[in-house]
Amino acid sequence: MAATIKDIARVAGVSTATVSRVINNLGGYNEETEKKVNAVAKALGYRKNENARSLVQKSTNTIGVIMPDVTTSFYGDIIRGIEDMSYEHGYSVILTHAGSSGSRILESLNLMGERRVDGLIIVSIELHDAAIDALTSLDIPFILLSTMTNRADTPYLKVDDYAAAYAAVEYLIANNHRVIGMAGANPNDPISGAPRILGYTQALRDHGIKVDLNLIKAGDFSFESGQAAMKSFLEDQAPMTAVFCASDEAALGIISTCFEHGIGIPTDLSVVGYDNSKVSYMSIPPLTTVAQPLYDMGREGCSELMDAVQHKIKIESKVIPHELVVRKSVRSL
Amino acid sequence: MAATIKDIARVAGVSTATVSRVINNLGGYNEETEKKVNAVAKALGYRKNENARSLVQKSTNTIGVIMPDVTTSFYGDIIRGIEDMSYEHGYSVILTHAGSSGSRILESLNLMGERRVDGLIIVSIELHDAAIDALTSLDIPFILLSTMTNRADTPYLKVDDYAAAYAAVEYLIANNHRVIGMAGANPNDPISGAPRILGYTQALRDHGIKVDLNLIKAGDFSFESGQAAMKSFLEDQAPMTAVFCASDEAALGIISTCFEHGIGIPTDLSVVGYDNSKVSYMSIPPLTTVAQPLYDMGREGCSELMDAVQHKIKIESKVIPHELVVRKSVRSL
C-alpha cells in the first residue's frame, strides 16, 4: 500500500540508491534529480520505514524505559525529562512498566532486547540478581535512575538518600526539635527505604538524640502508609514535635490524618517530606521537603545514556545533589 | 554479534525455515529437531529481532501514544491503563509528547508513521485541521482519548464534559448553594474548557439562578490558575458560598489560597473539583469531585484500538459515564 523507495525510483526514473541518497541528504546527485525525487516522493505520499532502516543500520534510534507500575507524579516528571532529551537527539522512547515491585522485569527486559533498543533506562526498580544478569547479558548500554545495585557494572544516577535524609532531619534538629518520628519508608527496600531510615537515625545520634524505634513507622511511601503511621503515632501517644517522611505522599497522609484529629501543622507538629513532587506545594500548608530534581534526572540520565550509545563509552555512576526546599510545614521551637 | 536464525540453522544442521517454525511454535517438525533447535538457540543466546520480523509481517505490534507535555497525575493513570492493556495483548507502546499545547504534534505524527505503529492513541490534545489531516492521512487506526474534534471520522473516547459539569453544579444547588463561582477552565479550549463552563451556566439557568459573569474566572486547569482565581474572587468580595473548578489541581489552588486567608473549607466555602485525580483524596479536606475513570479510559481506549487493528473494524466514538465522588469539601446549607 504505502509507497517505497522502489516506487519512487521507478516513477522518477532513477535507482533506489539515488532515492535513498536524496531522502537522506547524502549528496552525490544534481539539483534536477533531487527536485524530481522529492516531488515524486511527495506525490506518492512516501513515508520512510524506520524498521527497514533499523535493520540494515543495526540501530533503532530508540531507547527503552522501564518503570514500576505505581503512578505517582514522581515518574511523570522523570519520563518527561527523558522524552524531551531523547526527542532533541532524534530518539524515540518505548515505554513499559515492570509490574508491581518489578514482577514483570524479566519480560520487560526481554521485550526491550527483541525490539533492539539502542539504550535502556531503568527507573526506580530494585533489581534482583537474575534481573541484573538478564540486563547485563542484553549487551545494551543502560543506566539506572533513582535506583542502584550492589554491583559495580551497573551505572546509576541518583541522589544520596542517606545524605538527603540526614540533611532533612538535621534541619528539624536545627529548629530545636528533639523528638522526631519517621514514617513511610520500607526498611526492606535497600535502595530508597533503608538509607533514608539510616540517615534519620544517624542524624539523631550525631546530635546526641537517642533513637526510639517506636518512633519509626514503616510504610511503602504511599499516602495510605502515611495515614496509617500517623494513626499509630496517635495510638502510641508519641510525644513527637516533628516527623520526617520518606515521601511527599506519605507526608500528605500524615497531614491529612492530623487534620482529622485537629492537630495543626506546623503548630502542633512539624512535617518534612521527600521528593518535592507536585503535591508538595499544593498541600496545606505547603510542604517543606527534600528535592530530587526529577525532570533533570530524566534529562541527564538520558543524555549520559545517549552519549554512551553514540560514542561507545562507559557511563559513570553519579550522585546528584539534593536540596532542601523550605516551605511552611516546619515550625521553629 | 548477536546470533541470528541463520547461525542457529547452521549449528543445528537444519534450515532457517525450520528454526523459524520452532521458535514461533508453528508445528511441522518432530520433537528431536525442536529440542535441538531450542538448545542451540539457548546456547547461542539467541534473541529474536522484532524489527526484521515486523518488516516481513508488515506489522510492528506496537502502538503509539501521543500526549501533551504537562505532567499531571492525570496522564499517569491513562498511560498505565494503556500500557497494561497493550502488554496483555503483546503490544508495546511507544510514547511521545506533543509539546506544550500540541506544538510538536505534526512531528510526533510523522514519527509514529515512520515507526509504522499499528495503532495510535492521542490523549487530550486539541487537534487543529492540519493535524487532523496529517493524522487521517497516516492511514493508521487511531483513537482520541479525552479529546475530540468536530469531524466525524475521528473516533474518540471521553466523558461528556458538559454533562459532568452540569451534574457537579446541580449537586451544589441541591445542597442549597445559590451563589456559585467557577474557576480554572479555559473558555477558548473547545474540548475541556468551554463545555464545562457551559454545563455550569446551564445548570444554573435550569434552576432559575442568574449567571453572573464576574463569578467565572478563566484559567488553564492548573494549581496556579486556581490560586489566581481565588485571589480575584477575594478582591471582588464575591459573595459565593461555593465554587466549581475545572480540575482538581485548580480546586487545590482555591483551597490553598483560602487557607492562607483563613477561609474554612467547607465551612465558609464549598469546593468541587474535576478529574478525581490522585491529589483529590490527599487534599484537606478530601475533595468532592467529578470522576473521569482515567485508568479504565486508558484500558478501554487501548482495547478498542487493538480490536480495530486486528479485525480491521471501525472504532465508534463513545462517551463514558462520569461519576460524582462525594468527599468532604461541600457543605449543605
Add this chain to the structure above:
DNA sequence: ACGCTTTACGTAAACGTTTACGTTGAATGA
C-alpha cells in the same frame, strides 16, 4: 504393490532500506 496423504523438512523469494563498489561521461590538466 500402488496411489494417496501426511509429516518433516528445505529452497528461495520477499519485506524496505542502506551502502560498498562499479560505471559512465564530462571536465581538467599537461
Add this chain to the structure above:
DNA sequence: TCATTCAACGTAAACGTTTACGTAAAGCGT
C-alpha cells in the same frame, strides 16, 4: 591528445526474518 579526476549515478548484496512452495520419505488403505 591522452591520462586523470570527479560528479552523478546504477548494481547488487546485505540486514534478519517469514512463508509459499516444493520434495522426499514414511504411513496408510485396499
